[in-house]
Amino acid sequence: MSILIYGIVNSLILALFAVGFTLVYGVSRLPNFAHGALYILTGFVTWTFLNSLGLPYALSIVLSLIITASVGAVIYRLILIRVRGMEASEIIASFAIGLAIMEGLRWSGFGGGFYAVPPFIDRVVHIGGVPIDSQRLIIVGVALVVVALLWLFTHYTKMGLALRAIAQHERAAMMLGIDSDLTAIVSLALGSALAGLAAVAILPLGLITVETGYSVLVYAIAVCIIGGLGSWPGAVIGAFVLGFAQILTVRFIGPQWQMVVIFVAIIVVLLVRPSGLFGKQKELEERV
Amino acid sequence: MSKEAILRVRGVSKSFGGVKAVDNVSFDLAKGEILGIIGPNGSGKTTLINLITGFVKKDSGEVFFKDRNISKLPPHRIADLGVTRTFQIMRPYYTLPAFKNLIVPLYSPRARRGAGGGLGDRDAVAIDLLEEVGFERDAYVPYKLASALPLGYLKRLELSRCLALKPEVVIGDEVFSGLSMSEIASMVRLMEKLQMRGITLIMVEHRLRELFLLANRVMVMNFGKKIAEGVPGEVMGSKEVREAYLGIEEG
Amino acid sequence: MQLTTRRKERLDRGIKVRTSGIYGVSSLREIAYLVTPRAILIVGLLILPLVLPNMYWQRVICITGIFALLALVFDFLADYVGIISLGGALYVGVGGYVAGVCNSSLGLSPALTIPIATLAGAVICTLLLLPCLPLRGIYFAIITLMYPLVLPRIIEALGIFGGTEGMAALSTFPNIWVSQYLIIGAILVALFSLRRLVNTDMGLVLHGIKDNDQAVRASGMNITWYKARAVFIASAIGCFAGAYLTHLYGWVGMSLFGLDFSILPIAAFVLGGPGTLVGPVIGAFILTPLSEALRAFGSLRIVAYCIILVGFIVFRPEGLMKFLQRKYHQFERWGEV
Numbered sequence: 001m002s003i004l005i006y007g008i009v010n011s012l013i014l015a016l017f018a019v020g021f022t023l024v025y026g027v028s029r030l031p032n033f034a035h036g037a038l039y040i041l042t043g044f045v046t047w048t049f050l051n052s053l054g055l056p057y058a059l060s061i062v063l064s065l066i067i068t069a070s071v072g073a074v075i076y077r078l079i080l081i082r083v084r085g086m087e088a089s090e091i092i093a094s095f096a097i098g099l100a101i102m103e104g105l106r107w108s109g110f111g112g113g114f115y116a117v118p119p120f121i122d123r124v125v126h127i128g129g130v131p132i133d134s135q136r137l138i139i140v141g142v143a144l145v146v147v148a149l150l151w152l153f154t155h156y157t158k159m160g161l162a163l164r165a166i167a168q169h170e171r172a173a174m175m176l177g178i179d180s181d182l183t184a185i186v187s188l189a190l191g192s193a194l195a196g197l198a199a200v201a202i203l204p205l206g207l208i209t210v211e212t213g214y215s216v217l218v219y220a221i222a223v224c225i226i227g228g229l230g231s232w233p234g235a236v237i238g239a240f241v242l243g244f245a246q247i248l249t250v251r252f253i254g255p256q257w258q259m260v261v262i263f264v265a266i267i268v269v270l271l272v273r274p275s276g277l278f279g280k281q282k283e284l285e286e287r288v
Numbered sequence: 289m290s291k292e293a294i295l296r297v298r299g300v301s302k303s304f305g306g307v308k309a310v311d312n313v314s315f316d317l318a319k320g321e322i323l324g325i326i327g328p329n330g331s332g333k334t335t336l337i338n339l340i341t342g343f344v345k346k347d348s349g350e351v352f353f354k355d356r357n358i359s360k361l362p363p364h365r366i367a368d369l370g371v372t373r374t375f376q377i378m379r380p381y382y383t384l385p386a387f388k389n390l391i392v393p394l395y396s397p398r399a400r401r402g403a404g405g406g407l408g409d410r411d412a413v414a415i416d417l418l419e420e421v422g423f424e425r426d427a428y429v430p431y432k433l434a435s436a437l438p439l440g441y442l443k444r445l446e447l448s449r450c451l452a453l454k455p456e457v458v459i460g461d462e463v464f465s466g467l468s469m470s471e472i473a474s475m476v477r478l479m480e481k482l483q484m485r486g487i488t489l490i491m492v493e494h495r496l497r498e499l500f501l502l503a504n505r506v507m508v509m510n511f512g513k514k515i516a517e518g519v520p521g522e523v524m525g526s527k528e529v530r531e532a533y534l535g536i537e538e539g
Numbered sequence: 540m541q542l543t544t545r546r547k548e549r550l551d552r553g554i555k556v557r558t559s560g561i562y563g564v565s566s567l568r569e570i571a572y573l574v575t576p577r578a579i580l581i582v583g584l585l586i587l588p589l590v591l592p593n594m595y596w597q598r599v600i601c602i603t604g605i606f607a608l609l610a611l612v613f614d615f616l617a618d619y620v621g622i623i624s625l626g627g628a629l630y631v632g633v634g635g636y637v638a639g640v641c642n643s644s645l646g647l648s649p650a651l652t653i654p655i656a657t658l659a660g661a662v663i664c665t666l667l668l669l670p671c672l673p674l675r676g677i678y679f680a681i682i683t684l685m686y687p688l689v690l691p692r693i694i695e696a697l698g699i700f701g702g703t704e705g706m707a708a709l710s711t712f713p714n715i716w717v718s719q720y721l722i723i724g725a726i727l728v729a730l731f732s733l734r735r736l737v738n739t740d741m742g743l744v745l746h747g748i749k750d751n752d753q754a755v756r757a758s759g760m761n762i763t764w765y766k767a768r769a770v771f772i773a774s775a776i777g778c779f780a781g782a783y784l785t786h787l788y789g790w791v792g793m794s795l796f797g798l799d800f801s802i803l804p805i806a807a808f809v810l811g812g813p814g815t816l817v818g819p820v821i822g823a824f825i826l827t828p829l830s831e832a833l834r835a836f837g838s839l840r841i842v843a844y845c846i847i848l849v850g851f852i853v854f855r856p857e858g859l860m861k862f863l864q865r866k867y868h869q870f871e872r873w874g875e876v
Contacts, residue, residue, distance in 0.1 A: 031677055033684075082853045088623045091680050092805055093852050095625065099802060100845035107838035218688055221681050229677075257696055263689040270670045270678065343753065367759035379751045392747045393758035395740050410740060453759055 002130040003247055009136045011243025012143040013202055017216050018223035018235045019146065020194035026230040027167045027187040028180075030080060031091055032072075034098030035195055036217030041101055042068045042196030043208040044110050047117055057118070065196045072192025073185050080188075081181060102213045110210065119204035135204050142201045146194065147236070163187055167230070215259070222262045226269050241265070294319040294488050295371070295457060300339050300349030301512075309335040311512035312349070317457070322479065322489045324503035324520070326496060328532055332512040333492045334376065337459050341373045342366045353457075368398045372450035373459040378442055382435040386423065386445055389434055390414035393452035402454040414452075421448045421478060440471035444478065451482075458482065459490040464498055472498055496524075508532065549869045576867065580817065584727060588719040596828075597715050601787055603827035604722030605631070608780040609804035610811065610819035611729055612773045618814035619737050620769040621749030623680045627804045628687035629667070630777025631784060632796035634660040636700055638782035639791035642709045649710055649786040653779065660778025665771045672766045687801060691793040705792025712786055722783060726820060729776050734816055736772075745769055798841070803830065806844040809851040812860025821860060 017039070024032045042064050049060035075097055083089035119135040126132070154160035165173035166183045174180055195216075203212075219242075224230075227238025242265055249261045295317035302310045310332045317323055325333050338344040340351055342363040350359040358366050367373075380389045393399060394410045394417075403413075418430040421444040429437075434445070443463055450458050460479075464472050472495070479502050483489060493499040500506070500520040508516040508523055510532040516523045523529055591597050609627040616622045638656035641647045647655070671682045694700055701707075712718045736742050747755045748762055756762055785791045803826060804819070811822025826844065833840045851858065 031681075079849055079853055087676055088617060088680075089852050089856070091623060091625070091677065092809070093849055095684075096802070096805075096845040096848045096852075099798070100842045100849070103838040103841040103845070107836070107842065214688060218685055221685075225678070225681070254696070259689050259692045260696065263685060266682070266685070267670050270674065270682075341757070343756075362761075363753075363756045364759050364761050367757050372759075373757060375754065375757070379754065381747070381750065388743070391740050391743050392755060392760075395744055396759040398759045449754065449758060 003251060005130050005132060007244040007247045009132070009140060010247050011240040012140055013198075014219055014223050014243050014246075015236055015239035016139070016143050016146065016194075016198035016201065018220045018227075018239055019150070020191040020198065021220040022224050022227075022230065022232065022235040023150075023194065024187050024191035025224065026232070027163050028184040029170075029230075030076075030084070030184070030188070031087075031094065031221075032188065032191060033091055033095035033217065034075060034101065035191070035220055036213040036215070037098035037101035038068050038072060038192045038195040039199045039216045040105065040208060040210060040213040041071065042199040043117065043203045043212075044105055044115065046200060046203075047115050047208060050117060057120075061200045064200070065193050068196035069189040069193040073189040076185050076188040081184070084184075098213070098217070102210050106210045110208075115208040116206070117200070117204050117208065139201050139205075142197065146197065159183075159186060218259075219262065222266050225266055292319050293317060294354055295340070295490075296352040297340060298350045298352070300336070300351065301347045302335060302339055302344060303347055308512045310339060313509070313512070313514050314349075315507055315514065315517060317488060317490060318504075319488055320483065320486060321504040322483055322491060322502050324499045324506040325490060325492045325509060326494070326499065326506060327509035327515075330511075331509040331532075333509055334461055335512075336509070337373055337461055337490075337492060341371060341459065367453060367455075368396070370398070370453070370456035371459070372453055372455040372457065374443075374446045374450060374461050374463060376461045376465070378446050380434040380442060380445055382433065384434060385431050386434055386437060386441070387411060387414040387418055387430045389445055390417055390448060390452050393449050396453060398453045417448050417452055418445070421445075421451065422474060438471075439466050440468070440475070443467065443471075443475065447478070455487060457488045457490070459492070461492050462494065463491065464493055464495045476502060500524075545873045547871055547873055549865070549871050551869050581727060584723050587723070588716065594715065597719055599828050599831050601715075601718050601722055601783075602831065603824055604719075604726055605780045605784055606800075606803050606807060606827045607726050607820045607823035608722075608729060608776055609800060610807035610823045611726070611733065611816060612776050613804045613808050614813060614816055614819045615733050615737075616769065616773050617808070619742065619749065620745045620766060621676065621752075622766065622770070623676050624668075624683045624770075624773070625680045625805070626683035626685075626687045626801050627777060628796045628798065628800035629683060629690070630660065630664055630774050631781035631800045632687060632690060633663050633667075633774075634778025634781025635785040635791045635795040636694075636781075637663070637778070638785045639706045639709055640700060642785070643706050649712065653782045653786065656782035656785075657775050657779040660781065661771050661775035664774035664778065665767055668770055668774075669767065672770070673763045684801070687796040687798070691796045694793060701792065705790060705794075707790045709789045709791065710786060711789040718787055725776075725779060725783070730817060730820060733772075737816070741765075802841065802844060802848075803827070806848040808858075809848050809856075810859055812858030812862070812864075813856070815858070815860040815864070818858050818860025822858070825859075 020038075021032060021035045024030050024035075045064040045067055046060045049055045049063055050057060053060075055063070075094070079093055079097065080090065083093050119133070120138055124131050124133050125137065152160075154164050162173070162178045163183055163186065165176070165178055166180055170180060198216075223238040223242055224235055225238075226241055227234030227236070242262065245261050245265060246258055249257050293316040297316075298314050300310055300313050301308065313332075313336060315323075325336070327333055335344065339346050339349075342358070342361055342365070346359065350357060352358065353366075353369060353371055356369070358369065358371070361369075380386075388411075391410050391414060394413060415425065415430045419425045423429040423441065423444070429441070434442070437445070443466075447458070447460070447463065463475060467475060476498055479489060479491070483502075491499060491503065503520060505518060506516075506520045506523050507514060508529050510528075515528045515532060516526050588597060588600060591600065609631070612630070613624060613627060616624050634656045637660045638649075638652040641652040641655055642649070667686060668679070668682065671678045712721070737746075744755065744760065744765055748765060752762055755765075781795060784795065804823065807822030807826050808819040809822075810826065811820065812818025826847075830840050830844070833843065855862070
């Protein structure tokens with residue numbers, strides 16, 4: 001039973017990691033390797049607002065989300081827009097930017113493991129006889145709300161529909177007057193904000209370290225590969241597959257093998273079904 | 289037909305999303321013949337080529353080459369067996385001379401087997417090959433950069449890429465498109481020459497008049513289905529074919 | 540109203556035109572024109588250890604050599620085969636550990652461990668990368684990025700190969716001169732071999748795979764097999780660098796999988812000139828001493844490389860080498876249109 005509960009929580013955590021990445025890739029076909037950096041950037045900014053400036057928690061969160069979203073948009077507007085289309089350069093450039101952010105944070109003194117943001121509510125609840133802290137429940141709530149809001153956004157708002165249009169068929173959408181650069185900026189801002197949202201929900205569980213940034217990037221990409229790059233249901237399913245796999249491994253084999261599970265899962269998927277469970281693009285087929 | 293079938297296509301289908309690009313197509317290709325495949329734009333002709341040559345996975349159906357089931361083979365294995373195809377959108381190495389473009393296919397296992405082991409001087413073989421398809425050696429045309437060649441020569445370069453493999457079947461994807469009248473005439477002569485050498489050809493075309501000069505038989509596609517097959521004269525007389533082509537001029 | 544405008548034209552220098560093809564050997568001056576850049580490179584590299592003032596700089600050369608090899612490998616894979624391998628650290632780590640294990644458990648000397656590590660490491664790396672070879676570039680990039688992050692965790696988890704502390708007290712090179720000339724020799728050998736490879740027919744096939752892989756497939760060649768061979772060669776060079784590093788310091792540990800080995804070669808590649816093979820090597824020679832000098836600044840170094848990298852990718856994607864080549868071969872003038 002506890003496996004079930006923790007499995008769900010873990011899966012939703014992974015889903016939250018991945019949702020920002022998959023949004024940016026799905027809409028603009030940009031692999032945003034700065035995703036992990038944006039995640040912990042939000043964490044550290046929130047911490048700074050909270051501790052150095054003494055702002056109330058809720059305000060810190062909102063402000064840091066806005067900052068992260070802006071950083072994402074700026075990254076696109078200044079840099080990524082110039083290397084759009086050259087896959088190699090996109091990866092290298094976004095990775096370098098992410099790296100610059102993370103190592104820059106490390107250099108500014110955020111290196112050690114001494115930083116943490118407090119949980120929203122500090123209580124333990126019992127569900128089905130299993131103790132679980134309320135922060136984890138909040139994560140579940142946040143994840144569900146995010147999914148619902150995103151669904152509403154992309155189905156009922158003009159901008160959301162524009163994003164979906166570009167995701168499905170860029171040329172056709174452009175012919176209808178939708179500006180692909182504008183949607184890219186929006187998607188990057190949104191994707192970064194989602195990374196930040198994941199951070200504020202999840203970081204209270206532990207410490208904020210720079211290494212987390214790298215891990216989050218790897219997890220996000222792993223989930224997307226397993227579920228299929230660019231596919232929404234895929235990202236969610238992928239997160240669950242991976243989430244439960246991790247929990248089961250930790251429970252029955254040992255906690256140090258967590259990362260290894262991810263990696264084995266990716267290799268297996270790449271060998272068996274490279275486009276992922278729900279991948280829309282068949283990888284090397286259908287290009288002629 | 290008394291001639292043996294070198295290629296047999298049975299019930300091949302492929303859908304993209306909800307659209308059936310190729311719908312249950314079957315036909316036989318007799319050895320040594322030229323089969324034309326025609327049909328309006330979007331009728332699935334190029335997809336059919338992709339399915340036969342392994343570039344796209346079929347949803348269903350099978351393809352046999354000389355009694356061997358090649359349905360599940362990857363494209364390089366199918367080419368290795370002798371079934372080659374040209375690409376409509378050509379991307380030669382523009383910064384290299386024309387003959388250098390043939391080095392890659394001449395490096396392939398099939399080309400090397402055909403020459404009994406090593407190929408010796410690949411450059412010389414490439415130039416000979418180009419001469420056969422009409423690149424005038426005396427005018428040093430094979431040495432010209434690919435970027436300096438007019439379309440007619442580029443199309444022939446693309447064909448020679450297939451010929452470097454000493455193929456048994458060549459599937460040409462719109463080799464006539466974009467060419468001037470005189471270029472088409474020399475291309476027709478080239479095709480005849482290939483047929484005389486024993487190569488079986490499938491030609492997917494839009495230019496019906498020239499195709500009918502060459503093709504022994506013709507197959508018509510529309511909306512992914514085969515709607516007619518036979519000698520050019522009877523096929524063009526059929527009602528469905530006329531309806532499919534309504535609005536498109538016949539060259 | 541002026542109807543003519545001026546524009547900048549670039550024309551090949553007279554001497555370049557005169558030296559193309561066979562005409563290059565027609566006079567001493569022309570031979571000099573062709574040979575000089577290469578001569579400068581070779582001679583420069585060979586005398587470098589001799590002119591350096593002290594031990595510190597000589598050590599720097601050794602490290603630079605490692606990064607130069609990695610940058611070379613990245614360029615080869617990226618521009619001549621079309622594969623982006625983001626994790627140079629993978630080769631270094633695998634090569635380093637194989638050498639370390641051979642040395643400590645089997646007691647073999649560096650003269651043996653290095654060749655063994657080069658070959659065995661290449662086999663291991665190629666096998667590890669095999670699943671993503673048939674796939675698009677982005678998958679390869681992700682996997683190569685991931686391996687250096689995951690493999691150290693495995694080592695840590697299993698506690699093998701010395702776990703988090705690594706293995707120490709391994710053999711080192713007899714003296715600093717051997718270290719330097721070994722790596723410089725390796726760079727020259729690798730550089731010239733890759734250049735020759737790229738100009739052979741097989742090199743053309745690899746280039747074809749990068750440009751138009753459907754056509755290569757249609758010509759009956761198995762792309763994955765060719766990519767595998769290219770990766771084998773590249774990882775052999777990288778593993779050599781890793782093995783060399785192990786014996787340079789006599790120590791191997793998880794830091795061999797560090798990010799430095801992945802990011803600096805890429806920065807050197809972008810700075811030095813993508814696609815020129817020699818450009819990234821020069822880029823490494825510029826960036827590594829800089830990085831060593833900045834060691835005091837800790838993580839700021841990495842921030843600096845990243846900024847330089849992004850700057851170059853965005854503003855000067857042709858890199859340093861192409862710029863220099865252009866200046867050497869062509870001159871500019873303002874012409875009237």
